[in-house]
Structure formats: C-alpha cells, structure tokens
Amino acid sequence: MNILVIVGVLVVLSLSAVEGNWLFSSRKKTRSPVIFVPGNGGSQIETKFNKPNTVHYFCAKTQNDWYNVWLNIEELIPGVIDCWIDNVKLYYDKATRTTHNSPGVELRIPGWGDPFVVEWIDPTKNSAGSYFKDIAKALYDMGYERNKSLRGAPYDFRKAPNENEYWFKDMKKLVEDTYDQNNDTPVTIITHSMGSPMTLHLLQNVSADWKKKYIQRFISLAGAWAGSMKAVKVYAMGDDLDAFLLSGKTMRAEQISMPSLAFLLPNPLFWKPNEVIITTPGRNYTFAQLKEFFTNYYSIAILNSKVNHPTSGQRQDRKI
Numbered sequence: 001m002n003i004l005v006i007v008g009v010l011v012v013l014s015l016s017a018v019e020g021n022w023l024f025s026s027r028k029k030t031r032s033p034v035i036f037v038p039g040n041g042g043s044q045i046e047t048k049f050n051k052p053n054t055v056h057y058f059c060a061k062t063q064n065d066w067y068n069v070w071l072n073i074e075e076l077i078p079g080v081i082d083c084w085i086d087n088v089k090l091y092y093d094k095a096t097r098t099t100h101n102s103p104g105v106e107l108r109i110p111g112w113g114d115p116f117v118v119e120w121i122d123p124t125k126n127s128a129g130s131y132f133k134d135i136a137k138a139l140y141d142m143g144y145e146r147n148k149s150l151r152g153a154p155y156d157f158r159k160a161p162n163e164n165e166y167w168f169k170d171m172k173k174l175v176e177d178t179y180d181q182n183n184d185t186p187v188t189i190i191t192h193s194m195g196s197p198m199t200l201h202l203l204q205n206v207s208a209d210w211k212k213k214y215i216q217r218f219i220s221l222a223g224a225w226a227g228s229m230k231a232v233k234v235y236a237m238g239d240d241l242d243a244f245l246l247s248g249k250t251m252r253a254e255q256i257s258m259p260s261l262a263f264l265l266p267n268p269l270f271w272k273p274n275e276v277i278i279t280t281p282g283r284n285y286t287f288a289q290l291k292e293f294f295t296n297y298y299s300i301a302i303l304n305s306k307v308n309h310p311t312s313g314q315r316q317d318r319k320i
Contacts, residue, residue, distance in 0.1 A: 032188040032216040033149040033178045034139060036132050037171075038118045039193025039224070040260055041241075043109050043154030045070035047087055051104035059083035066108065071122040071129045076243070081250060089257040090158055098163055099259055107156070113174055115152035128243075135190070151178050157194065160263035161201050168202050175214050186216035194264060196223025226270035229277060231261050232290070236297055266290070 047069040051061045060083070069075060075084040088107070090099040101107055111117030119136045122129025136150065144150040153174055155167040175187050191199050199218065203211060233239065238252025255261060266277065266287060273288035285293040 030183060030185050031142070031144070031149065032185055033151070033182040034144065034188045034190055035151045035153055035174065035178060036115055036118045036136075037153045037189060037191040037195035037199050038121075038131065038155075038157070039191075039195045039222075040157045040264065041070075042118060042121060042131055042192065042195065043070075043157055044068060044111065044117045044121055044123060045088070045107055045156075046110050047105060047107045049087060049102075049105040051102070055082050055086045059086065066110075068123055069107070071126075073122065073126055073128060076246060078245065081246070085250070085254040088158075089254040090259070091257070092259075099159065099257070109154050109156055111152065111154060112170065113147065113151050113153070115146055115150045117154050118152040132192075149178075149182055155198065157260055158258040160259040161198060163259060164198070167198075168205070171199075171202055172206065179214050186214055188217050188219065189215065190219045190221065191223060192221045193224050194260060196220040196225065197263075224264055225267075227266040228264045229266060231264040232266065232278065232293075234261060235294065 045068070046066045048063045048066050049061075050064075054061055056079070058079075069084065069087060072084075075081065086102055087105055089102060091102070092099050115132065115136055117123075118131055119133040120129050121131050132152075139150055140146070151174060153167075153171050155164055161168075175189075178187050179185060189199055199220075203215070203218065230239070234248075234252065234255050238248030238250070238255055240246040240248040240251060268287070271277065271287040273286060275287050276284045277287050277290070278285040278293055
C-alpha cells in the first residue's frame with residue numbers, strides 16, 4: 001500500500017468536501033453515502049489453525065480462536081515472521097487452477113460493511129496500520145454515520161478477481177443495502193490501488209440501469225489501472241513495506257504466492273513492447289522481454305541456492 005499517496009489525496013478531497021458539493025447526490029439534496037474499497041494489503045485478516053507441522057519449533061501448531069494476523073506488528077518481527085509467512089501464504093493447485101491456504105490453516109476477512117476495518121488495518125490502532133482513517137474522520141465530522149452512510153468493503157487481497165467471486169456478489173448487495181438505508185440515495189464508491197480495478201470489474205458486469213440507479217460516482221485514488229511496476233520488483237526482490245525490521249527477501253516467499261500480484265503486473269494495453277522497464281548491471285529488459293527476465297532471474301536464483309546451500313557435500317535444489 002502507498003500510504004503517503006492516499007493520505008495526500010485524501011486531505012485534498014476532504015477540503016473539497018467542505019467547500020464544494022461533490023459528495024451530494026445530483027438527483028436529490030442529500031449526501032451520497034460512501035463505500036471504501038481498499039487496495040492490496042488494505043484489509044484485515046484473521047486466522048485460526050490446527051497444523052500438522054510448523055516451520056520452527058517455536059511456531060504454534062494450534063490456535064482455536066480467531067485472531068488478527070494482518071496487520072499484526074508482533075507477527076512481523078525477525079524469526080517469528082517465518083511462522084506468519086507459513087500461516088498466510090497460498091499454494092497453487094494446477095488441477096483446479098486455484099489457490100488454497102497452508103494445511104490446517106483457516107483465514108477470514110472480518111468486518112464486512114464496517115468502515116473501521118479499512119480505516120485501520122491494525123485493529124489495535126497502531127499508527128503503522130492507519131489507512132482510510134483520515135478521510136473517514138473528515139466524513140464523520142460532516143455528519144456521516146458509521147455502518148449507515150459510511151461503509152467498508154474489505155476482501156481477500158491475496159487473491160485475484162477470479163477467486164474473489166463472493167466479494168462481487170456481496171459488494172453488489174452492499175451497494176443496494178446502503179442505497180436503501182439512506183433514503184434511496186445513490187452511492188459514492190471511493191477506491192484505492194487494487195480496489196479500483198476490482199470495482200471496475202464489478203461495474204462492468206452489472207447493467208447500465210443498475211448503475212444508473214445505485215451509483216452516484218466512482219472516485220479512484222492511485223488506481224492500478226495499468227498494473228504496477230512494483231509487482232515486478234516484488235517478484236524479483238520482495239517488498240519490505242518500507243519497514244526497518246522487515247526484509248524484502250524474507251517477505252517475498254509470501255508475496256509471490258498471491259495471485260493478486262500477477263493481477264497487478266504491468267498491463268500490455270498500456271506499456272509499449274519496446275519500453276525498457278527493467279535495468280540490470282548486465283542488460284536491460286523491455287516490456288516484451290518480461291518473460292525472459294523472469295526466466296533468467298529464476299535460473300540465477302536456483303543456481304545460487306545450489307552453490308550457497310550444499311548438503312553433505314552435495315548440491316541441493318531449493319524451492320523458490
């Protein structure tokens with residue numbers, strides 16, 4: 001998530017809301033209710049598990065009650081983060097072409113419809129977990145009501161649209177319910193990053209009459225319309241989330257298991273085939289050579305794992 005981008009834009013929007021009428025419905029003199037749709041990493045995740053094994057002796061095998069695993073700063077400290085990765089990463093099934101959690105692990109996205117879970121992705125309100133809270137505060141100050149005129153639509157951001165089918169059905173109903181609860185007032189959807197193409201996917205699959213009735217406007221903040229070069233970086237190096245104690249190399253094991261990362265790769269409808277998108281000490285790669293980059297990169301990674309991690313005098317392959 002790019003918190004700095006969203007906070008900067010939200011401040012501008014808050015000022016506009018006070019001085020103008022952009023939040024009012026054009027069809028009636030009432031404020032348009034708002035639904036927040038977060039980006040990648042912008043939803044809380046809870047887990048419980050009964051695992052057959054763990055990656056370290058100190059990792060818990062059993063957790064009977066649901067507890068917050070994202071964002072949970074205590075889970076991201078060195079050493080313990082290996083337990084977190086094992087609980088959160090996904091595994092791809094080639095037969096079904098879908099993903100599943102680690103054996104024995106259950107995950108859920110809490111707080112459907114409640115804006116709090118996207119105002120704060122850390123339910124303890126740790127400052128690192130602040131997300132939509134600033135614009136939410138501005139709207140509350142204007143008279144918006146939590147769970148009535150201000151709603152939240154979190155989702156499993158690890159997965160791409162094809163594995164989030166339930167969300168599109170629930171989101172459609174949330175829009176309709178919010179419309180009904182606010183005196184038949186069309187809804188404003190405010191999205192960030194991956195939440196923008198997710199919402200577009202919904203709007204492209206409903207009728208024009210439905211949109212005309214229920215949707216007042218769609219406001220995208222830093223929408224990932226053309227994909228993101230950061231996705232390429234994450235595949236290659238991982239992302240440390242700009243946190244001092246985190247290692248991109250360590251986080252990468254979980255991050256590259258998410259189909260949503262592939263969903264966010266640069267879009268060929270925008271990036272030119274001959275456009276240089278990756279520069280390395282040895283050579284440059286254009287967009288058309290993206291597959292070649294990944295092939296070369298993983299070949300080098302596998303070779304390094306053989307050289308750096310021999311076992312009993314033998315070279316041993318290491319899964320990536």
